[in-house]
Amino acid sequence: MSDTFSSTDDLRTSGTLRYAQSVVFDEPLQLELGGEIPRVRCAYETWGTLNEEASNAVLVCHAISGDSHAARHTADDSPGWWDRLIGPGKYIDTDRFFVVCPNVLGGCRGTTGPSDVRPSDNGPSDVRPYGADFPRITIGDMVALQRMLSSHLGIEKWRAIVGGSLGGHQALTWVSRYPEAAECCIAIASSPRLTAQSLAFDVIGRNAIQTDPCFYDGQYYDKPKRPDTGLAIARMLGHVTYLSSEAMEQKFDPDRHDPREIASSFEQRFSVGSYLAHQGEKFTTRFDANSYITLSMAMDLFDLGAHRLALMETFDASECEFLVVSFSSDWLFTPKQSRDIVNALTALDRKVTYAEITADGGHDSFLIDTYIDQYGPLIQAKLGPIDRVEPTINTAEESILDLIPTTASVLDLGCGSGRLLRALAQRGSERLVGVEVAQEKILAAAAHGLDVIDYDLNQGLSAFIDKQFDVVVLSATLQAVENVESLFNEMLRVGKQAIVSFANFAYKELREDFVVRGRSPRAPGVFDFDWYNTPNRRFPSIADVLDFCETRHITIHQSIYVETGTRRVIAETDDPNLNADTAILVLSRAE
Amino acid sequence: MSDTFSSTDDLRTSGTLRYAQSVVFDEPLQLELGGEIPRVRCAYETWGTLNEEASNAVLVCHAISGDSHAARHTADDSPGWWDRLIGPGKYIDTDRFFVVCPNVLGGCRGTTGPSDVRPSDNGPSDVRPYGADFPRITIGDMVALQRMLSSHLGIEKWRAIVGGSLGGHQALTWVSRYPEAAECCIAIASSPRLTAQSLAFDVIGRNAIQTDPCFYDGQYYDKPKRPDTGLAIARMLGHVTYLSSEAMEQKFDPDRHDPREIASSFEQRFSVGSYLAHQGEKFTTRFDANSYITLSMAMDLFDLGAHRLALMETFDASECEFLVVSFSSDWLFTPKQSRDIVNALTALDRKVTYAEITADGGHDSFLIDTYIDQYGPLIQAKLGPIDRVEPTINTAEESILDLIPTTASVLDLGCGSGRLLRALAQRGSERLVGVEVAQEKILAAAAHGLDVIDYDLNQGLSAFIDKQFDVVVLSATLQAVENVESLFNEMLRVGKQAIVSFANFAYKELREDFVVRGRSPRAPGVFDFDWYNTPNRRFPSIADVLDFCETRHITIHQSIYVETGTRRVIAETDDPNLNADTAILVLSRAE
Structure with missing residues (x-):
């Protein structure tokens, strides 16, 4: 076990990830759908200090295109994707809590994924990335690796596990698999599984990548071109599902026919097209197509249960408190889906708080400061302590x-x-x-x-x-x-x-x-x-x-x-x- | 002018189009965005008989992937896409009305489009399809061609112009451009223009086609492979937008992990994936990628007005009655958008009926028999005559x-x-x-x-x-x-x-x-x-x-x-x- 980056060491110096650490586990990670990964590296960032009893640790789980950089570490650090939520004196107060955010298994931002070199017994001549040989993983596998990280950090029980979107799936999986591993599970903009519609968008995105002639069945790393076109199209599609129709109207209709001119091979007749072209192409500079396939497939395979009885079974052993938050305009992971989780927890008599935030930001609302300021206090209250003031009653x-x-x-x-x-x-x-x-x-x-x-x-x-x-x-x-x-x-x-x-x-x-x-x-x-x-x-x-x-x-x-x-x-x-x-x-x- | 098919004569015998006729106009069609098409063929089908005053003609306009075959002609004919609506004794009664359904300009089902041979002065050696040289057309151009067809058929004023989706756009364009051309405009599942979200899906679909290496900038007709992958992906995407999330849940969730096995290069891990692969690939056998680009771009450019004043200006000269119908779960052309049209017509004091049908079929509801049985009587009433019965009042x-x-x-x-x-x-x-x-x-x-x-x-x-x-x-x-x-x-x-x-x-x-x-x-x-x-x-x-x-x-x-x-x-x-x-x-x- 060693705290070092290998092939992705460059990420550490690449701006946002300069505070990332990593740990390599030499024991194999057994995978839920069969097979194993013999040697796994887990990249992560931490904020604050673990107390002596190791009772103040909060695990933060990121969404499909996120990484370990959830918040800034210093004033001059680049802001993290949940900067409004996490930091000194913030809703998740790093003056009080030891916050850990790992990059997910299968990703491409430090933790082992398809772009990493696959271990081989054939000596140095057989050095090549996993590519399409990276095994099919589940969210359970991501969580299993995070559990190895917990042990490494000396954390037996998390004060809370917090995540949005795919991060919420991880938090829910944690407490259903390891009932004693956390005191509190906080799932924001999450769901028990994907709707058929959301699944369809993922399938189409993967089809775009996998039919890109530069995909080469996933072994494109040594080729002159990568499947950037397919990945960009998948990202464009994802982007539309993250926004609400109202948000898109506000953003693109004032100058619908007046697109920003950018250098791109994609259509730019409309301002929304120019925006998507930009987002799609930008994504290919920081994300790996095989990772996108791996993570979106893990999300599509994720299934806590299709109905209440199944969900009750899933959470039957869980002992923690829950906070579930949804957003009214989220059509990717709908409020109804969050309610399905809550209904199961309610029937199990678990301690649960649920709020549907009125928001026009769609799924992305969970990353928008305005809405963080609405649900942040709920997270703060779950983390405690609460000032109890005697109420005046009639x-x-x-x-x-x-x-x-x-x-x-x-x-x-x-x-x-x-x-x-x-x-x-x-x-x-x-x-x-x-x-x-x-x-x-x-x-x-x-x-x-x-x-x-x-x-x-x-x-x-x-x-x-x-x-x-x-x-x-x-x-x-x-x-x-x-x-x-x-x-x-x-x-x-x-x-x-x-x-x-x-x-x-x-x-x-x-x-x-x-x-x-x-x-x-x-x-x-x-x-x-x-x-x-x-x-x-x-x-x-x-x-x-x-x-x-x-x-x-x-x-x-x-x-x-x-x-x-x-x-x-x-x-x-x-x-x-x-x-x-x-x-x-x-x-x-x-x- | 001659009533004959040219290069697409085969369509006439291809099952659904065996009752199609066509007319070729030798005068050029001047296009709204500049340029012209020197010689245009218009394919169409008719039902019923035009009366002596030519006062019983109903024009039916089809959606993006539709064609002239709106209804069966004989008992053993294949059913049309609006078979429940049109026919002897049906809501649009072909015993009383002369019904005409033309294929749209830019399509690939008989009327001139990108796959047709482009006229050339260079003699028989320069015989090649328009391909990407097909001019950019608008819905106004489609309607202009339909107007030439009206004259050809001796129809000065339509009893009604009826259309769903893109067909609704055509009907609305007709009466705003040619105020005296129809007594009644019936727009089903339509909109004054596309939402930014719907536009985005079209853009992504076109990107998939245009970045397909077999697209060859639109000149793929003489190549061994066509951009079928891109077209299939565009169609998959379209398909998701035609259905509601509820409809997809009902259709795909019972056997989510048990896909029907089909021969396809697309992902088939989930039943929704297998379905989309099938739909996408089937579409490539009957539709031309350049036509898809041409028609979806015409739809994206369509804009009757972004706000009520603009819409009021659009319909200011119109004299006809209106029937507008929307479907509650249609998120492609939303009820709100139909209401925007109605609000403008209302402010203009036009005769208008508007109904939002409660339906879980999404945009496709306008093609579903159950819902046709709900809005069909409204069309029937608009076409008249009405049996007036004395009501009992209190x-x-x-x-x-x-x-x-x-x-x-x-x-x-x-x-x-x-x-x-x-x-x-x-x-x-x-x-x-x-x-x-x-x-x-x-x-x-x-x-x-x-x-x-x-x-x-x-x-x-x-x-x-x-x-x-x-x-x-x-x-x-x-x-x-x-x-x-x-x-x-x-x-x-x-x-x-x-x-x-x-x-x-x-x-x-x-x-x-x-x-x-x-x-x-x-x-x-x-x-x-x-x-x-x-x-x-x-x-x-x-x-x-x-x-x-x-x-x-x-x-x-x-x-x-x-x-x-x-x-x-x-x-x-x-x-x-x-x-x-x-x-x-x-x-x-x-x-």
């Missing part, structure tokens, strides 16, 4: 708090920025999950260290399993629910009990509005809107909800009626449907 | 009808299946437009021959111009409106007057529910729902709406209050806010 929330045993697991539907959950956490509750759909509230709740999942309640709670929580709370949210019937069914399926608090639309002041003035009622709180601008869509009275429960055989264990203005509890005998403005019901349904 | 609608002068132009917001508009049409009103968002209602209204536009009222009426209509009607829809304030502003901007009819939530029976029973009120009509399942989101009383109008300086010209159960009109003095269940207000706003 009368109804106080009553709910009193109804929940300290030991109970709680799911809060429409949790907002997590006021109730934070109060429960302060009180010592351990298993707390929030569901919320408003992005700024999700980000706020997650930044408080809460597990919060970006779900639209109106789509149901199908991700959760039967009786997963002791208590499911629906607090001051009923007025916004689209499908009340199915949400009640779901709450009572997922929770052993449900606590529903809601504003009473038949409260005397509201009735007076209606009867005396003949106007659509309004009142302080959730009903403080005019008829023409209220976001509410349900206006039930206490009697309405009690009727609803009765006809649906829902048991009411306890009911608390409050006039919140006076903080007065209204007795059952004191006509709460008239005198209380808020009701809190504890419900369950007999099996 | 009390409130009767009152509205009485308030509208017979000569008034009317916009009905939330027109449903067009009951009120049909009653107005029966009564003799001429300029009637409906806006609706529910697909089955749009299809029903359009099939009744009404102009109906697929708009979500909650997105505003920005497509319409100031004071475009004498009367804007909002009948029994207020309870479903998201942004009341902006909709009222828009109604009063677009209409000289607005008529709003709505159910009164303070009607005595509803108040009683609330006060006596303490329950969320319900009543026959739009309020006939429970609190937990009502689709309504606004519950105003008459007094509420009057207050709203007063504070917003909206003038109430007339108000009619009705108790619909008894059909009794409630006088102003008889507390309509208590005694009427429905109000009809005639409103306007001072300039």
Whole structure:
């Protein structure tokens, strides 16, 4: 084992990689699809200092065309591809964490790949690169090499493994293969496997490379020309899939017919064509066609499971916390795919936070500073520690708090920025999950260290399993629910009990509005809107909800009626449907 | 001028094209971007019989890889690409209409294109195909040739010009260039120009062809090999853009890793790869690479306007009716792009119907029988005649009808299946437009021959111009409106007057529910729902709406209050806010 570059030593001095180190492992790497690589070099960069307990190490995994240079090392170093995220005082704070970013197996930026010399027993006369003889590898193999690197660095357990795109695939593979290897898995703009559409684009890209006459079945290294045309076309195609249609419109439509003139053999009639020609050709100067084929094939073979049960099996042994982030305009690795992962983790009762960031940058959003500033705080919160500040809760929330045993697991539907959950956490509750759909509230709740999942309640709670929580709370949210019937069914399926608090639309002041003035009622709180601008869509009275429960055989264990203005509890005998403005019901349904 | 095939005579016997005819024009075709084609052949097929007045001719325009064979000619003929749409008794009924489908200029299926012999003055020794010397053409040039064909056939005015995709571009170009050439323009799955994303895919496809070493700068016809690899790759790429991601998932995910084995030099590791290899290679046997470049470039140069003002200028002179249809999952020519066309036509006060069909077939949906059965009736209705059946209208609608002068132009917001508009049409009103968002209602209204536009009222009426209509009607829809304030502003901007009819939530029976029973009120009509399942989101009383109008300086010209159960009109003095269940207000706003 030796810390040195071999044939790619030049990379170390090639600008961005001047801080890269490498380690060569002399034991063979056994490959998942058969075969082995007898001797493997792994290039990597590090930032910060590993503490004595080796408990502050964060592994960063890169995307298909990335490399080990995730962030700058000094002020005058070139910026890394995740510079906004990683550095002193940044979201992944290198003053506190020891950050490691290795180049992937099969790549061409320091770690062993197809362009490296293949070991041979035939002596110095048989020196030639792997080329097409480089074995077919998987993301599992990439991770296996990273694991060898962990041992080499003396890291038994990562504080977190973080990655975007193919890097997210690596992070997910790590924790499914080696359940005890990390405390936290952070997958950004990732997926359980590729959609058929994304797979198709990869296939077409590989076809362009492999049918390039300069490909020579992968043995082009000693030829005068490389398959640059095919590689450039593959890259152009990739580039389109990384951007959203909106982003391309903004970028190319203002000067659609006025392309920047560049020296290129590709068509440049349109500005988007000139841009793609430039990107495609630039790529061929820094990337190897065989590596592109190897890595894109590994990504296409990647498959954590096609459906929830398969995904649950994949993550069954995992023990870590998860943070999953997707971007609304990402059509390569769609938000739906991230949700598939989250749904499996949710059903397994893993600690998971999920946010879909509204972004028009497409898949590339995960590399764009604006969006890093949105999801960065979530990573920061997962890495901890969290400053816990006592939240201010209202009368109804106080009553709910009193109804929940300290030991109970709680799911809060429409949790907002997590006021109730934070109060429960302060009180010592351990298993707390929030569901919320408003992005700024999700980000706020997650930044408080809460597990919060970006779900639209109106789509149901199908991700959760039967009786997963002791208590499911629906607090001051009923007025916004689209499908009340199915949400009640779901709450009572997922929770052993449900606590529903809601504003009473038949409260005397509201009735007076209606009867005396003949106007659509309004009142302080959730009903403080005019008829023409209220976001509410349900206006039930206490009697309405009690009727609803009765006809649906829902048991009411306890009911608390409050006039919140006076903080007065209204007795059952004191006509709460008239005198209380808020009701809190504890419900369950007999099996 | 002679009706004969020359070099492509073989096409006539090649199965699908055996009913094709052709005409050769000896006068030169002057091209839009300069230059001319001295002698042009146009291949076409016809169905049905041209009537004596030549008033029953329908022009059908095909997409990039289509040809003249739109439909079968006999029972044993091979089916055409629009067989479900065109034929005896079908939506475009060849028992009534004379249907003409020409192959496009620049193609390779009979009409002059790059693979044809280029005329030369140097005698028989200089016989060679155009190849790359074929001039750069536009969709305007394709249409110019079709216009020569019209004259040849004795057709001065088409009953309709119909096309999908590139065929839609041709139809739109026809009516913008030659305003009197058609009574009706039908553009299916079309756009005013390509998005930057779609343009990018075309550019990459052309790059694949033009960098194929067998392309020989387009002069490959006498070479042993043609640029089939590049053409196949371009076709694979095109194919992905024609399908939606959902359609690909359904098609390829069940056997993702189990590809059909085919003889091909392209990658076949995945089933989607095997499919694309097959499609790509099949395409090279029936299509010419230079034609593909010529046609895709014409499509990329196509630009009716980047914004509404430009589009309004484009269609300013047009006089025909329009039918525009898009498909929800079409990401090549998106619904938004069709709406851009419709918005311009709407602002020009053209007769236009627009429907966005919910479809998971992507761009190809326009060729899929299921969806043809949805939009086919709209084409049939546009071609006429319409069976007009007297609709049954209710009390409130009767009152509205009485308030509208017979000569008034009317916009009905939330027109449903067009009951009120049909009653107005029966009564003799001429300029009637409906806006609706529910697909089955749009299809029903359009099939009744009404102009109906697929708009979500909650997105505003920005497509319409100031004071475009004498009367804007909002009948029994207020309870479903998201942004009341902006909709009222828009109604009063677009209409000289607005008529709003709505159910009164303070009607005595509803108040009683609330006060006596303490329950969320319900009543026959739009309020006939429970609190937990009502689709309504606004519950105003008459007094509420009057207050709203007063504070917003909206003038109430007339108000009619009705108790619909008894059909009794409630006088102003008889507390309509208590005694009427429905109000009809005639409103306007001072300039």
